[in-house]
Amino acid sequence: MATLTAPPPDEAKIAAFADRLVNVLNGGALNLMIGIGHRTGLFDVRADLPPSTSQRITDHAGLNERYVREWLGAMVCGRIIDYDPGKKLYHIPAEHAALLTRAAVPVNFAATMQWMAVLGSVEDKIVECFRRGGGVHYEEFHRFHEVMAEESAQTVVAALREHILPLADGLADQLDRGIDVLDIGCGSGRAVCLLAAKYPRSRFVGYDLCLDAIQAAQLEALRQGLTNAHFETRDVTRLCDVQQYDLVTAFDAIHDQAKPEVVLREIVVALRPGGTFLMQDILASTQLEMNLDNPIATFLYTISTMHCMTVSLAQGGAGLGTCWGRELAESMLADAGLCEIVVEKLPHDDMNYYYIARKPDAK
Numbered sequence: 001m002a003t004l005t006a007p008p009p010d011e012a013k014i015a016a017f018a019d020r021l022v023n024v025l026n027g028g029a030l031n032l033m034i035g036i037g038h039r040t041g042l043f044d045v046r047a048d049l050p051p052s053t054s055q056r057i058t059d060h061a062g063l064n065e066r067y068v069r070e071w072l073g074a075m076v077c078g079r080i081i082d083y084d085p086g087k088k089l090y091h092i093p094a095e096h097a098a099l100l101t102r103a104a105v106p107v108n109f110a111a112t113m114q115w116m117a118v119l120g121s122v123e124d125k126i127v128e129c130f131r132r133g134g135g136v137h138y139e140e141f142h143r144f145h146e147v148m149a150e151e152s153a154q155t156v157v158a159a160l161r162e163h164i165l166p167l168a169d170g171l172a173d174q175l176d177r178g179i180d181v182l183d184i185g186c187g188s189g190r191a192v193c194l195l196a197a198k199y200p201r202s203r204f205v206g207y208d209l210c211l212d213a214i215q216a217a218q219l220e221a222l223r224q225g226l227t228n229a230h231f232e233t234r235d236v237t238r239l240c241d242v243q244q245y246d247l248v249t250a251f252d253a254i255h256d257q258a259k260p261e262v263v264l265r266e267i268v269v270a271l272r273p274g275g276t277f278l279m280q281d282i283l284a285s286t287q288l289e290m291n292l293d294n295p296i297a298t299f300l301y302t303i304s305t306m307h308c309m310t311v312s313l314a315q316g317g318a319g320l321g322t323c324w325g326r327e328l329a330e331s332m333l334a335d336a337g338l339c340e341i342v343v344e345k346l347p348h349d350d351m352n353y354y355y356i357a358r359k360p361d362a363k
Helices: 011-039 042-047 054-061 065-077 115-120 123-132 144-167 171-177 190-198 211-224 260-270 297-314 325-335
Strands: 082-084 089-091 180-184 203-208 229-233 245-251 271-282 339-344 352-358
Touching: 011 042, 011 065, 011 115, 042 054, 054 065, 065 082, 065 089, 115 144, 115 297, 123 297, 144 171, 144 190, 144 211, 144 245, 144 271, 144 352, 171 245, 180 190, 180 260, 190 203, 190 211, 190 229, 203 211, 211 229, 245 260, 260 271, 260 325, 271 325, 325 339, 325 352
Parallel strands: 180 203, 180 245, 203 229, 245 271
Antiparallel strands: 082 089, 271 352, 339 352
């Protein structure tokens, strides 16, 4: 009987894949260095200067010149910053600064690049989870709430008043007149504080499981002198709030929950009849094959593996993951007892869906 042999590998395809892997290697390194440029303020300093030497950049940034010079080497070879070798001058093109400085919010990619370092800090623990199951708890993630607050400032806070609230008809008017609002998984409270400052007649509460996030939110409310914003640590699977709120919001929070179906039911109980639930969550499909054309799908599955899924599993939870997807989200909202579910996408936001749902009126 003849033995079938596999055809030899295509050498051209091997070479092409090798090129791709080199690009991945350089891209990963560049990701870390861009994150450092954000944390040290180098992009902000560099954007405000004319073509300059490494020493001048260092003097303006208040950093160490040797480290700055090496960082500049990575930026030049990564084609992020331009370099004049004759004069030894460095310059960031305006088109690059438009996506890498703090002034670039809500499109500051440098802030988002920090995630790889945050996730890398738990790599050993995640590898162990691959072997034994379980998960990694929130408190294991170094700088998580700091980076999440910056991310929230871009994806939610910057768009909240002008783009997100108008998705729900009449919501801004209700807030202006005065209603009761609860934010689930409020983190450092930036969204709540923004709304509390804008709508002084409304009353706002923020719940989060993590004490350090709540303490940051409380300090921010105190700094702004907000008397209509209250924050506390709370397990949101046991809200114990019955028909107390006209609006409940959850920004990038439900898929992280240990018991998301319980949280959604608790939200329905907490809403008054006719009340609104506004949920922002990741733009993805429940079906893997439907995410192939999503330009950031690889990032989404990575952050799911390294954070969103694992923090849920660490609590013995469902582990929905970042890409639980629109289909499952809509089904779970309906199963929780919400109706009139609408899913919106903002023209400038390719990362999120916005779900608007209502609690049925009392019969």
